[in-house]
Amino acid sequence: MRKVIKNGTIVTADLTYKADVLIEEGKICAIGPDLSGDEVIDAAGCYIMPGGIDPHTHLEMPFMGTYSSDDFASGTKAALAGGTTMVVDFALPNPGQSLLDALKVWDNKSAQAACDYSFHMAITWWDEQVFDEMKAVTERGINTFKHFMAYKGSLMVNDDEMFSSFKRCAELGATPLVHAENGDLVAEMSAKLLAEGNTGPEAHAYSRPAQVEGEATNRAIMIADMAGAPLYVVHTSCEESHEAIRRAKMNGKRVWGEPLIQHLVLDESEYAHPDWDHAARRVMSPPFRDKKHQDSLWAGLASGTLSCVATDHCAFTTEQKRYGIGDFTKIPNGTGGLEDRLPVLWSKGVNTGRITMNEFVAVTSTNIAKVLNCYPQKGAVLVGADADLVVWDPEATKTIAADTQVSAIDYNVFEGIEVKGLPKYVLTRGFVAVDQGRLQAQEGHGQFVARDPNGTVNTALSKWKDLTAPRPVVRSGIPASGV
Numbered sequence: 001m002r003k004v005i006k007n008g009t010i011v012t013a014d015l016t017y018k019a020d021v022l023i024e025e026g027k028i029c030a031i032g033p034d035l036s037g038d039e040v041i042d043a044a045g046c047y048i049m050p051g052g053i054d055p056h057t058h059l060e061m062p063f064m065g066t067y068s069s070d071d072f073a074s075g076t077k078a079a080l081a082g083g084t085t086m087v088v089d090f091a092l093p094n095p096g097q098s099l100l101d102a103l104k105v106w107d108n109k110s111a112q113a114a115c116d117y118s119f120h121m122a123i124t125w126w127d128e129q130v131f132d133e134m135k136a137v138t139e140r141g142i143n144t145f146k147h148f149m150a151y152k153g154s155l156m157v158n159d160d161e162m163f164s165s166f167k168r169c170a171e172l173g174a175t176p177l178v179h180a181e182n183g184d185l186v187a188e189m190s191a192k193l194l195a196e197g198n199t200g201p202e203a204h205a206y207s208r209p210a211q212v213e214g215e216a217t218n219r220a221i222m223i224a225d226m227a228g229a230p231l232y233v234v235h236t237s238c239e240e241s242h243e244a245i246r247r248a249k250m251n252g253k254r255v256w257g258e259p260l261i262q263h264l265v266l267d268e269s270e271y272a273h274p275d276w277d278h279a280a281r282r283v284m285s286p287p288f289r290d291k292k293h294q295d296s297l298w299a300g301l302a303s304g305t306l307s308c309v310a311t312d313h314c315a316f317t318t319e320q321k322r323y324g325i326g327d328f329t330k331i332p333n334g335t336g337g338l339e340d341r342l343p344v345l346w347s348k349g350v351n352t353g354r355i356t357m358n359e360f361v362a363v364t365s366t367n368i369a370k371v372l373n374c375y376p377q378k379g380a381v382l383v384g385a386d387a388d389l390v391v392w393d394p395e396a397t398k399t400i401a402a403d404t405q406v407s408a409i410d411y412n413v414f415e416g417i418e419v420k421g422l423p424k425y426v427l428t429r430g431f432v433a434v435d436q437g438r439l440q441a442q443e444g445h446g447q448f449v450a451r452d453p454n455g456t457v458n459t460a461l462s463k464w465k466d467l468t469a470p471r472p473v474v475r476s477g478i479p480a481s482g483v
Protein backbone atom coordinates (compact mmCIF):
# COMPACT_ATOMS: atom_id res chain seq x y z
CA MET A 1 0.00 0.00 0.00
CA ARG A 2 1.30 3.43 -0.96
CA LYS A 3 0.89 6.42 1.32
CA VAL A 4 1.13 9.94 0.02
CA ILE A 5 1.67 13.11 2.02
CA LYS A 6 -0.01 15.94 0.14
CA ASN A 7 -0.36 19.74 0.30
CA GLY A 8 2.64 20.32 2.56
CA THR A 9 5.92 22.22 2.32
CA ILE A 10 9.07 20.14 2.52
CA VAL A 11 11.75 21.59 4.81
CA THR A 12 15.20 20.04 4.68
CA ALA A 13 18.57 21.19 5.99
CA ASP A 14 19.04 23.30 2.86
CA LEU A 15 15.74 23.64 0.98
CA THR A 16 12.14 24.72 1.51
CA TYR A 17 9.68 23.83 -1.30
CA LYS A 18 6.18 22.59 -1.95
CA ALA A 19 5.87 18.94 -3.03
CA ASP A 20 4.08 15.69 -2.24
CA VAL A 21 5.91 12.69 -0.79
CA LEU A 22 5.06 9.14 -1.86
CA ILE A 23 5.94 6.23 0.44
CA GLU A 24 6.12 2.54 -0.32
CA GLU A 25 7.48 -0.28 1.84
CA GLY A 26 8.83 2.11 4.44
CA LYS A 27 10.85 4.20 1.98
CA ILE A 28 10.31 7.46 0.14
CA CYS A 29 9.74 6.42 -3.48
CA ALA A 30 8.84 9.74 -5.12
CA ILE A 31 8.82 13.46 -4.38
CA GLY A 32 7.03 15.92 -6.64
CA PRO A 33 3.76 17.58 -7.58
CA ASP A 34 0.40 15.79 -7.90
CA LEU A 35 1.43 12.37 -6.60
CA SER A 36 -1.26 9.86 -5.71
CA GLY A 37 -1.36 6.86 -3.39
CA ASP A 38 -3.79 4.53 -1.62
CA GLU A 39 -3.82 6.53 1.62
CA VAL A 40 -3.57 10.31 1.82
CA ILE A 41 -2.03 12.24 4.70
CA ASP A 42 -3.07 15.86 4.47
CA ALA A 43 -0.21 18.21 5.33
CA ALA A 44 -1.99 21.48 4.43
CA GLY A 45 -0.47 24.34 6.43
CA CYS A 46 2.29 22.01 7.67
CA TYR A 47 5.97 21.35 7.06
CA ILE A 48 7.28 17.92 6.07
CA MET A 49 10.65 17.33 7.70
CA PRO A 50 12.98 14.41 8.37
CA GLY A 51 12.12 12.84 11.73
CA GLY A 52 14.33 13.94 14.60
CA ILE A 53 17.38 11.87 15.52
CA ASP A 54 18.41 12.01 19.17
CA PRO A 55 22.04 10.88 19.30
CA HIS A 56 22.22 10.81 23.09
CA THR A 57 19.85 8.74 25.23
CA HIS A 58 20.23 6.48 28.25
CA LEU A 59 17.21 4.17 28.32
CA GLU A 60 17.08 1.76 31.27
CA MET A 61 20.64 2.80 32.08
CA PRO A 62 22.28 1.21 35.13
CA PHE A 63 23.69 4.25 36.92
CA MET A 64 24.42 5.41 40.47
CA GLY A 65 22.85 2.36 42.11
CA THR A 66 19.62 2.36 40.09
CA TYR A 67 18.26 2.26 36.52
CA SER A 68 16.92 5.21 34.56
CA SER A 69 13.14 4.86 34.45
CA ASP A 70 12.33 5.22 30.77
CA ASP A 71 13.11 1.97 28.99
CA PHE A 72 13.19 1.38 25.24
CA ALA A 73 9.39 1.00 25.19
CA SER A 74 8.39 4.18 27.04
CA GLY A 75 11.43 6.16 25.85
CA THR A 76 10.94 5.54 22.15
CA LYS A 77 7.20 6.18 22.42
CA ALA A 78 8.00 9.49 24.09
CA ALA A 79 10.45 10.16 21.25
CA LEU A 80 7.81 9.51 18.57
CA ALA A 81 5.23 11.64 20.42
CA GLY A 82 7.63 14.56 20.03
CA GLY A 83 8.67 13.92 16.41
CA THR A 84 11.88 11.97 17.01
CA THR A 85 12.11 8.82 14.89
CA MET A 86 15.55 7.49 15.83
CA VAL A 87 17.50 7.37 19.08
CA VAL A 88 21.10 6.40 19.71
CA ASP A 89 21.70 4.83 23.12
CA PHE A 90 24.93 3.95 24.92
CA ALA A 91 25.90 0.31 25.51
CA LEU A 92 27.80 0.37 28.79
CA PRO A 93 30.09 -2.53 29.68
CA ASN A 94 30.82 -2.92 33.40
CA PRO A 95 34.52 -2.64 34.18
CA GLY A 96 36.05 -5.93 33.03
CA GLN A 97 32.97 -6.92 31.01
CA SER A 98 33.32 -7.89 27.35
CA LEU A 99 32.03 -5.25 24.93
CA LEU A 100 30.17 -7.95 23.03
CA ASP A 101 28.43 -9.16 26.20
CA ALA A 102 27.34 -5.60 26.95
CA LEU A 103 26.00 -5.38 23.41
CA LYS A 104 23.85 -8.49 24.02
CA VAL A 105 22.31 -6.77 27.05
CA TRP A 106 21.45 -3.70 24.93
CA ASP A 107 20.13 -5.92 22.12
CA ASN A 108 17.69 -7.48 24.59
CA LYS A 109 16.55 -4.17 26.07
CA SER A 110 15.97 -2.59 22.68
CA ALA A 111 13.64 -5.33 21.41
CA GLN A 112 10.75 -3.19 22.72
CA ALA A 113 11.71 -0.09 20.73
CA ALA A 114 8.91 1.65 18.87
CA CYS A 115 11.24 3.66 16.63
CA ASP A 116 14.57 2.86 15.00
CA TYR A 117 17.67 3.01 17.12
CA SER A 118 21.40 2.52 17.10
CA PHE A 119 24.10 2.25 19.76
CA HIS A 120 27.33 3.92 20.73
CA MET A 121 29.72 1.62 22.61
CA ALA A 122 31.21 3.02 25.82
CA ILE A 123 34.86 2.34 26.64
CA THR A 124 34.75 2.05 30.43
CA TRP A 125 38.01 0.13 30.92
CA TRP A 126 41.00 -0.74 28.80
CA ASP A 127 43.12 -3.76 27.94
CA GLU A 128 43.97 -5.96 24.95
CA GLN A 129 40.53 -7.60 24.97
CA VAL A 130 38.84 -4.20 24.60
CA PHE A 131 41.30 -3.29 21.82
CA ASP A 132 40.41 -6.53 19.97
CA GLU A 133 36.67 -6.34 20.54
CA MET A 134 36.40 -2.80 19.20
CA LYS A 135 36.85 -4.26 15.71
CA ALA A 136 34.05 -6.77 16.25
CA VAL A 137 31.86 -3.93 17.53
CA THR A 138 32.43 -1.93 14.33
CA GLU A 139 31.55 -5.07 12.35
CA ARG A 140 28.24 -5.08 14.22
CA GLY A 141 27.44 -1.63 12.80
CA ILE A 142 28.64 0.60 15.63
CA ASN A 143 31.16 3.21 14.57
CA THR A 144 31.12 5.48 17.65
CA PHE A 145 32.88 4.89 20.99
CA LYS A 146 32.08 6.92 24.09
CA HIS A 147 34.56 7.94 26.79
CA PHE A 148 33.58 9.38 30.15
CA MET A 149 36.21 11.81 31.46
CA ALA A 150 34.07 12.17 34.62
CA TYR A 151 32.40 9.79 37.11
CA LYS A 152 35.65 8.86 38.84
CA GLY A 153 35.56 5.36 40.30
CA SER A 154 32.85 4.13 37.93
CA LEU A 155 32.75 5.04 34.24
CA MET A 156 35.77 7.38 34.01
CA VAL A 157 38.79 6.59 31.83
CA ASN A 158 42.21 8.23 32.12
CA ASP A 159 44.16 10.09 29.45
CA ASP A 160 46.37 7.11 28.54
CA GLU A 161 43.32 4.87 28.14
CA MET A 162 41.60 7.52 26.06
CA PHE A 163 44.66 7.97 23.85
CA SER A 164 44.87 4.20 23.25
CA SER A 165 41.18 3.98 22.46
CA PHE A 166 41.20 7.05 20.21
CA LYS A 167 44.15 5.58 18.25
CA ARG A 168 42.17 2.36 17.85
CA CYS A 169 39.18 4.39 16.64
CA ALA A 170 41.42 6.07 14.06
CA GLU A 171 42.64 2.66 12.80
CA LEU A 172 39.08 1.33 12.57
CA GLY A 173 37.60 4.43 10.92
CA ALA A 174 35.43 5.00 14.00
CA THR A 175 34.69 8.23 15.88
CA PRO A 176 35.32 8.73 19.60
CA LEU A 177 32.80 10.62 21.74
CA VAL A 178 33.59 12.26 25.07
CA HIS A 179 31.72 13.34 28.16
CA ALA A 180 34.15 16.16 28.83
CA GLU A 181 34.47 17.09 32.51
CA ASN A 182 37.65 16.78 34.58
CA GLY A 183 36.58 13.91 36.84
CA ASP A 184 39.53 14.25 39.24
CA LEU A 185 38.70 17.89 39.97
CA VAL A 186 34.97 17.20 40.27
CA ALA A 187 35.68 14.45 42.83
CA GLU A 188 37.95 16.72 44.85
CA MET A 189 35.56 19.66 44.77
CA SER A 190 32.59 17.45 45.69
CA ALA A 191 34.40 16.09 48.76
CA LYS A 192 35.33 19.63 49.86
CA LEU A 193 31.79 20.95 49.38
CA LEU A 194 30.33 18.07 51.38
CA ALA A 195 32.89 18.55 54.16
CA GLU A 196 31.88 22.23 54.35
CA GLY A 197 28.21 21.35 54.74
CA ASN A 198 27.13 21.91 51.14
CA THR A 199 24.93 18.85 50.82
CA GLY A 200 21.98 20.10 48.70
CA PRO A 201 21.43 19.79 44.92
CA GLU A 202 22.86 23.27 44.31
CA ALA A 203 26.27 21.90 45.36
CA HIS A 204 26.14 19.58 42.35
CA ALA A 205 26.41 22.70 40.17
CA TYR A 206 29.14 24.22 42.38
CA SER A 207 31.20 21.04 41.99
CA ARG A 208 31.20 21.16 38.18
CA PRO A 209 31.91 24.74 37.03
CA ALA A 210 32.45 25.60 33.38
CA GLN A 211 36.25 25.39 33.84
CA VAL A 212 36.18 21.62 34.43
CA GLU A 213 34.26 21.20 31.19
CA GLY A 214 36.39 23.62 29.18
CA GLU A 215 39.62 22.01 30.35
CA ALA A 216 38.43 18.48 29.56
CA THR A 217 37.05 19.47 26.16
CA ASN A 218 40.33 21.06 25.16
CA ARG A 219 42.30 18.05 26.46
CA ALA A 220 40.10 15.58 24.56
CA ILE A 221 40.44 17.63 21.37
CA MET A 222 44.24 17.62 21.61
CA ILE A 223 44.37 13.90 22.42
CA ALA A 224 42.09 13.14 19.46
CA ASP A 225 44.27 15.27 17.20
CA MET A 226 47.39 13.37 18.27
CA ALA A 227 45.57 10.06 17.80
CA GLY A 228 44.40 11.10 14.32
CA ALA A 229 40.71 10.70 15.13
CA PRO A 230 37.78 13.08 14.75
CA LEU A 231 35.95 13.90 17.99
CA TYR A 232 32.31 14.35 19.00
CA VAL A 233 31.82 16.21 22.29
CA VAL A 234 28.50 15.33 23.93
CA HIS A 235 26.43 17.75 26.03
CA THR A 236 28.47 20.90 25.36
CA SER A 237 26.99 23.23 27.97
CA CYS A 238 29.23 26.29 28.27
CA GLU A 239 31.25 28.91 26.43
CA GLU A 240 34.55 27.41 27.68
CA SER A 241 33.81 24.12 25.97
CA HIS A 242 32.27 25.77 22.91
CA GLU A 243 35.33 28.02 22.65
CA ALA A 244 37.63 25.00 22.56
CA ILE A 245 35.49 23.38 19.87
CA ARG A 246 35.23 26.59 17.85
CA ARG A 247 38.99 27.15 17.99
CA ALA A 248 39.67 23.56 16.97
CA LYS A 249 37.28 23.78 14.04
CA MET A 250 38.88 27.03 12.85
CA ASN A 251 42.23 25.23 12.95
CA GLY A 252 40.94 22.49 10.69
CA LYS A 253 40.39 19.83 13.35
CA ARG A 254 37.41 17.56 12.88
CA VAL A 255 35.38 18.21 16.03
CA TRP A 256 31.63 18.42 16.63
CA GLY A 257 29.78 19.83 19.64
CA GLU A 258 26.37 18.77 20.88
CA PRO A 259 24.34 21.14 23.08
CA LEU A 260 21.31 19.72 24.88
CA ILE A 261 17.86 21.27 24.72
CA GLN A 262 17.96 21.51 28.54
CA HIS A 263 21.14 23.65 28.53
CA LEU A 264 19.75 25.90 25.80
CA VAL A 265 16.58 26.70 27.71
CA LEU A 266 16.96 26.05 31.47
CA ASP A 267 19.44 27.86 33.68
CA GLU A 268 21.26 27.50 36.98
CA SER A 269 18.58 29.38 38.95
CA GLU A 270 16.69 26.05 39.02
CA TYR A 271 19.15 24.76 41.63
CA ALA A 272 18.33 27.63 44.00
CA HIS A 273 14.66 26.59 44.14
CA PRO A 274 13.41 26.28 47.75
CA ASP A 275 11.86 22.87 46.99
CA TRP A 276 14.58 20.17 47.27
CA ASP A 277 12.73 17.90 44.82
CA HIS A 278 12.50 20.64 42.20
CA ALA A 279 16.25 21.26 42.33
CA ALA A 280 17.23 17.59 42.51
CA ARG A 281 15.09 16.68 39.51
CA ARG A 282 17.30 19.01 37.49
CA VAL A 283 20.60 17.54 38.65
CA MET A 284 22.53 16.42 35.62
CA SER A 285 26.11 16.60 34.38
CA PRO A 286 27.13 19.10 33.21
CA PRO A 287 24.72 21.22 35.25
CA PHE A 288 22.55 24.02 33.90
CA ARG A 289 24.52 27.25 33.35
CA ASP A 290 23.75 30.98 33.13
CA LYS A 291 22.35 33.10 30.27
CA LYS A 292 25.81 33.98 28.95
CA HIS A 293 26.51 30.31 28.29
CA GLN A 294 23.08 29.82 26.75
CA ASP A 295 23.70 32.70 24.34
CA SER A 296 26.99 31.08 23.37
CA LEU A 297 25.27 27.77 22.59
CA TRP A 298 22.56 29.43 20.49
CA ALA A 299 25.22 31.37 18.59
CA GLY A 300 27.05 28.09 17.96
CA LEU A 301 23.96 26.54 16.42
CA ALA A 302 23.36 29.54 14.18
CA SER A 303 26.99 29.79 13.08
CA GLY A 304 27.59 26.05 12.70
CA THR A 305 30.33 25.79 15.32
CA LEU A 306 27.94 23.51 17.25
CA SER A 307 26.29 20.80 15.23
CA CYS A 308 23.51 18.81 16.89
CA VAL A 309 20.89 19.29 19.62
CA ALA A 310 20.33 16.20 21.78
CA THR A 311 18.63 15.41 25.11
CA ASP A 312 20.91 13.01 27.04
CA HIS A 313 17.53 11.58 28.09
CA CYS A 314 18.26 9.79 31.36
CA ALA A 315 15.08 10.02 33.37
CA PHE A 316 14.93 9.30 37.11
CA THR A 317 11.78 9.55 39.22
CA THR A 318 11.51 11.86 42.23
CA GLU A 319 11.81 8.80 44.46
CA GLN A 320 15.11 7.89 42.79
CA LYS A 321 16.38 11.49 43.08
CA ARG A 322 15.71 11.31 46.83
CA TYR A 323 18.55 8.76 47.23
CA GLY A 324 20.64 11.94 47.46
CA ILE A 325 18.92 13.69 50.38
CA GLY A 326 21.77 14.76 52.67
CA ASP A 327 24.47 14.07 50.05
CA PHE A 328 24.19 15.64 46.59
CA THR A 329 26.75 13.21 45.14
CA LYS A 330 24.17 10.42 45.51
CA ILE A 331 21.44 12.15 43.48
CA PRO A 332 21.19 10.13 40.24
CA ASN A 333 22.47 12.40 37.47
CA GLY A 334 20.14 12.89 34.53
CA THR A 335 17.05 14.60 33.15
CA GLY A 336 14.44 13.86 30.48
CA GLY A 337 13.62 15.65 27.24
CA LEU A 338 13.02 13.15 24.43
CA GLU A 339 9.40 14.18 23.97
CA ASP A 340 10.06 17.89 24.21
CA ARG A 341 13.29 18.45 22.26
CA LEU A 342 11.70 19.35 18.93
CA PRO A 343 8.73 21.45 20.17
CA VAL A 344 10.93 23.36 22.64
CA LEU A 345 13.72 23.98 20.12
CA TRP A 346 11.19 25.13 17.52
CA SER A 347 9.45 27.44 19.99
CA LYS A 348 12.60 28.91 21.54
CA GLY A 349 14.69 28.79 18.37
CA VAL A 350 12.66 29.09 15.16
CA ASN A 351 9.77 31.14 16.57
CA THR A 352 12.19 33.65 18.09
CA GLY A 353 14.41 33.93 14.99
CA ARG A 354 17.47 32.47 16.72
CA ILE A 355 17.66 29.73 14.07
CA THR A 356 15.99 29.12 10.71
CA MET A 357 13.69 26.20 9.91
CA ASN A 358 16.46 24.70 7.79
CA GLU A 359 18.96 25.03 10.63
CA PHE A 360 16.36 23.37 12.87
CA VAL A 361 16.32 20.35 10.56
CA ALA A 362 20.11 20.36 10.35
CA VAL A 363 20.69 20.35 14.11
CA THR A 364 17.90 17.93 15.03
CA SER A 365 18.41 15.38 12.27
CA THR A 366 20.57 15.83 9.18
CA ASN A 367 23.90 16.83 10.76
CA ILE A 368 23.95 13.91 13.16
CA ALA A 369 22.92 11.45 10.42
CA LYS A 370 26.05 12.57 8.56
CA VAL A 371 28.29 12.38 11.64
CA LEU A 372 27.00 8.89 12.43
CA ASN A 373 27.33 7.78 8.79
CA CYS A 374 23.68 6.83 8.31
CA TYR A 375 22.80 9.67 5.92
CA PRO A 376 20.74 9.65 3.67
CA GLN A 377 19.03 6.52 4.99
CA LYS A 378 18.14 8.76 7.94
CA GLY A 379 17.97 12.54 8.26
CA ALA A 380 16.81 13.18 4.69
CA VAL A 381 13.70 13.76 2.60
CA LEU A 382 15.06 12.11 -0.52
CA VAL A 383 13.96 9.28 -2.78
CA GLY A 384 15.35 6.04 -1.31
CA ALA A 385 15.56 7.38 2.26
CA ASP A 386 13.62 5.71 5.08
CA ALA A 387 10.20 7.30 5.45
CA ASP A 388 10.99 8.66 8.91
CA LEU A 389 9.04 11.88 8.59
CA VAL A 390 7.33 14.52 10.67
CA VAL A 391 4.41 16.54 9.45
CA TRP A 392 4.87 19.62 11.59
CA ASP A 393 2.03 21.97 12.44
CA PRO A 394 3.60 25.37 13.19
CA GLU A 395 0.32 26.71 14.61
CA ALA A 396 -0.40 23.91 17.10
CA THR A 397 0.18 24.78 20.75
CA LYS A 398 0.38 23.07 24.12
CA THR A 399 1.67 23.68 27.62
CA ILE A 400 4.20 21.05 28.64
CA ALA A 401 2.98 19.08 31.64
CA ALA A 402 4.05 15.86 33.32
CA ASP A 403 0.38 14.86 33.59
CA THR A 404 0.04 14.46 29.85
CA GLN A 405 3.52 13.21 28.90
CA VAL A 406 4.42 9.75 27.59
CA SER A 407 7.67 9.45 29.55
CA ALA A 408 7.40 7.20 32.60
CA ILE A 409 8.63 9.71 35.18
CA ASP A 410 6.48 11.84 37.48
CA TYR A 411 7.67 15.34 36.51
CA ASN A 412 8.98 17.27 33.52
CA VAL A 413 11.85 19.75 33.69
CA PHE A 414 10.08 21.85 31.03
CA GLU A 415 6.80 21.91 33.00
CA GLY A 416 4.72 24.99 32.19
CA ILE A 417 6.59 26.00 29.04
CA GLU A 418 4.19 26.90 26.24
CA VAL A 419 5.22 25.54 22.88
CA LYS A 420 3.94 26.54 19.46
CA GLY A 421 4.82 24.00 16.76
CA LEU A 422 4.03 20.32 17.24
CA PRO A 423 4.03 17.13 15.20
CA LYS A 424 0.68 16.38 13.58
CA TYR A 425 1.82 13.13 11.97
CA VAL A 426 4.97 11.14 12.68
CA LEU A 427 5.98 8.29 10.39
CA THR A 428 8.55 5.68 11.31
CA ARG A 429 9.58 3.78 8.16
CA GLY A 430 6.17 4.61 6.73
CA PHE A 431 4.16 3.49 9.77
CA VAL A 432 2.02 6.32 11.16
CA ALA A 433 2.97 6.42 14.84
CA VAL A 434 1.35 9.81 15.49
CA ASP A 435 -1.92 10.41 13.69
CA GLN A 436 -3.40 13.91 13.94
CA GLY A 437 -1.49 14.36 17.18
CA ARG A 438 -2.60 11.01 18.67
CA LEU A 439 0.13 8.53 19.58
CA GLN A 440 -0.38 5.02 18.19
CA ALA A 441 3.19 3.74 18.36
CA GLN A 442 3.90 0.02 18.26
CA GLU A 443 6.40 -1.53 20.65
CA GLY A 444 8.81 -3.74 18.74
CA HIS A 445 8.45 -1.83 15.45
CA GLY A 446 11.91 -0.26 15.88
CA GLN A 447 14.89 -1.73 14.07
CA PHE A 448 18.60 -1.47 14.73
CA VAL A 449 20.37 0.93 12.34
CA ALA A 450 23.81 -0.42 11.45
CA ARG A 451 26.41 2.25 10.72
CA ASP A 452 29.57 1.46 8.80
CA PRO A 453 32.96 2.82 9.81
CA ASN A 454 35.13 4.93 7.49
CA GLY A 455 32.72 7.78 6.90
CA THR A 456 33.87 10.57 4.63
CA VAL A 457 35.34 12.68 7.44
CA ASN A 458 37.20 9.72 8.95
CA THR A 459 38.62 8.85 5.54
CA ALA A 460 39.69 12.42 4.77
CA LEU A 461 41.28 12.86 8.19
CA SER A 462 43.25 9.59 7.94
CA LYS A 463 44.50 10.60 4.53
CA TRP A 464 45.65 13.99 5.87
CA LYS A 465 47.24 12.48 8.99
CA ASP A 466 49.07 9.95 6.84
CA LEU A 467 50.33 12.66 4.50
CA THR A 468 51.55 14.83 7.38
CA ALA A 469 52.91 12.03 9.61
CA PRO A 470 56.53 12.36 10.87
CA ARG A 471 59.02 10.88 8.41
CA PRO A 472 62.78 10.53 8.66
CA VAL A 473 64.80 13.18 6.82
CA VAL A 474 66.93 11.44 4.22
CA ARG A 475 70.54 12.74 4.40
CA SER A 476 73.21 11.77 1.91
CA GLY A 477 75.92 9.60 3.39
CA ILE A 478 74.04 8.96 6.67
CA PRO A 479 72.31 5.56 6.89
CA ALA A 480 68.79 5.77 8.34
CA SER A 481 69.25 2.84 10.74
CA GLY A 482 72.70 3.34 12.19
CA VAL A 483 75.87 1.66 10.86
Ligand SMILES: NC(=O)NCCC(=O)O
Nearest residue numbers: 179284285312314333334
Ligand atom coordinates in the same frame (compact mmCIF):
# COMPACT_ATOMS: atom_id res chain seq x y z
N1 LIG B 1 24.18 13.58 31.96
C1 LIG B 1 23.78 13.00 33.06
O1 LIG B 1 23.71 13.69 34.07
N2 LIG B 1 23.44 11.69 33.12
C2 LIG B 1 23.56 10.73 32.12
C3 LIG B 1 24.95 10.21 31.99
C4 LIG B 1 25.81 11.16 31.23
O2 LIG B 1 25.62 11.37 30.04
O3 LIG B 1 26.72 11.74 31.80
Ligand SMILES: [Zn+2]
Nearest residue numbers: 179234235285
Ligand atom coordinates in the same frame (compact mmCIF):
# COMPACT_ATOMS: atom_id res chain seq x y z
ZN1 LIG C 1 27.58 12.52 30.06
Ligand SMILES: [Zn+2]
Nearest residue numbers: 056057058312
Ligand atom coordinates in the same frame (compact mmCIF):
# COMPACT_ATOMS: atom_id res chain seq x y z
ZN1 LIG D 1 24.70 10.96 28.54
